[in-house]
Amino acid sequence: xxxxxxxxxxxxxIATISTFGYTGIVITMAxxxxxxxxxxxxxxxxxxxxxxxxxxxMMGVTLAGAIGxxxxxxxxxxxxVWGGRPFVERYGRYVLVSQHDMELADRWFAxxxxxxxxxxxxxxxxxxxxxxxxxxxxxDVKKFVLYSFVGALPFCYALAYxxxxxxxxxxxxxxxxxxxxxxxxxxxxxxxxxxxxxxWPKRRPSME
Numbered sequence: 001x002x003x004x005x006x007x008x009x010x011x012x013x014i015a016t017i018s019t020f021g022y023t024g025i026v027i028t029m030a031x032x033x034x035x036x037x038x039x040x041x042x043x044x045x046x047x048x049x050x051x052x053x054x055x056x057x058m059m060g061v062t063l064a065g066a067i068g069x070x071x072x073x074x075x076x077x078x079x080x081v082w083g084g085r086p087f088v089e090r091y092g093r094y095v096l097v098s099q100h101d102m103e104l105a106d107r108w109f110a111x112x113x114x115x116x117x118x119x120x121x122x123x124x125x126x127x128x129x130x131x132x133x134x135x136x137x138x139x140d141v142k143k144f145v146l147y148s149f150v151g152a153l154p155f156c157y158a159l160a161y162x163x164x165x166x167x168x169x170x171x172x173x174x175x176x177x178x179x180x181x182x183x184x185x186x187x188x189x190x191x192x193x194x195x196x197x198x199x200w201p202k203r204r205p206s207m208e
């Protein structure tokens with residue numbers, strides 16, 4: 001099922017970029033960065049392959065990828081600003097998120113938000129979803145855009161460069177990136193498990 005889904009998404013990416021050029025890169029990377037799991041591990045290597053054929057330039061695909069990243073991230077950011085916080089404040093207790101947790105997140109993003117966004121752009125899985133908590137914590141939008149763009153540049157360049165070097169064999173990269181996504185996803189699952197364990201109401205009396 002997963003392999004079939006990746007294949008369908010891959011066809012969509014290839015068709016969009018082949019049809020719209022640089023704009024297609026912006027569109028697909030914006031979708032990927034708006035918390036919609038459209039694999040950048042397909043978008044940028046394919047774009048790099050097209051650099052090897054002379055259709056694109058390396059600078060062009062890198063900038064297009066980074067710009068798309070920022071545009072999509074802003075969508076997710078404002079979802080967090082306008083919907084995330086009110087939703088969490090109203091219904092957070094039902095998913096074990098307290099007002100205290102929100103205050104901790106605010107303080108953490110105020111102190112480390114730039115680094116979190118910058119580093120998060122370089123990590124599979126994490127880069128797709130980092131914008132939402134940044135919006136919920138109301139990180140300064142100018143800093144958010146700046147660090148998102150700066151963090152996206154090396155990520156987009158690296159994936160495009162690999163696609164450039166592999167040429168027509170760029171498609172073989174999917175399986176390797178898929179394994180990396182699984183590892184990151186497992187780490188996130190462990191973190192979520194610890195959060196639930198530490199926040200479960202029955203545990204709190206014993207932890208205080």
